[in-house]
Amino acid sequence: MAKQIVYGDASRQGILRGVNGLANALTVTRSLNRLVMRWLGLMIGALVVLASAISLASPDLRLSLERSVMTPAGLYAIAALRIAIGLVFVLAAPASRAPRTLRVLGLIVIIAGLSTPWFGVARARAVVNWVASAEPLLMRLDAVVGMVIGGFLVYVFRPPTRRTT
Numbered sequence: 001m002a003k004q005i006v007y008g009d010a011s012r013q014g015i016l017r018g019v020n021g022l023a024n025a026l027t028v029t030r031s032l033n034r035l036v037m038r039w040l041g042l043m044i045g046a047l048v049v050l051a052s053a054i055s056l057a058s059p060d061l062r063l064s065l066e067r068s069v070m071t072p073a074g075l076y077a078i079a080a081l082r083i084a085i086g087l088v089f090v091l092a093a094p095a096s097r098a099p100r101t102l103r104v105l106g107l108i109v110i111i112a113g114l115s116t117p118w119f120g121v122a123r124a125r126a127v128v129n130w131v132a133s134a135e136p137l138l139m140r141l142d143a144v145v146g147m148v149i150g151g152f153l154v155y156v157f158r159p160p161t162r163r164t165t
Helices: 009-057 059-069 070-093 100-117 121-133 136-157
Strands: none
Touching: 009 059, 009 070, 009 136, 059 070, 059 121, 059 136, 070 100, 070 121, 121 136
């Protein structure tokens, strides 16, 4: 006996309920993903401001930290961190206040992360030694630029304020 295929209103309504349930689940997942990415970006911005403020207050602490990381494994860790931060920027860009700017910034950070291992330990140490031999004003200027970039990230990733009318 052959199966009978029925095209009725009940079967159409059942398919519609299933498709709507799937669409609602994807909408919740997307909005949750955007929220998580926005908070990750906000945390990265706050950490950049904090690290830059510490560098502004104590340049010697920054130099000692940079010198302790100048190993092959340290450069790989820095590269992985840069790539992860760049991915957060790119993925969180649609939920931010400046999506194009964050996509470009994310791509720049990803490219910097991919090129970090080829920079080499000797060249990285030479750059750190050059910065150490320069005046402290250079390191403080670098810290101020970092604070501005971190402040921009906090502004861009901050949830929008809702005004009551």
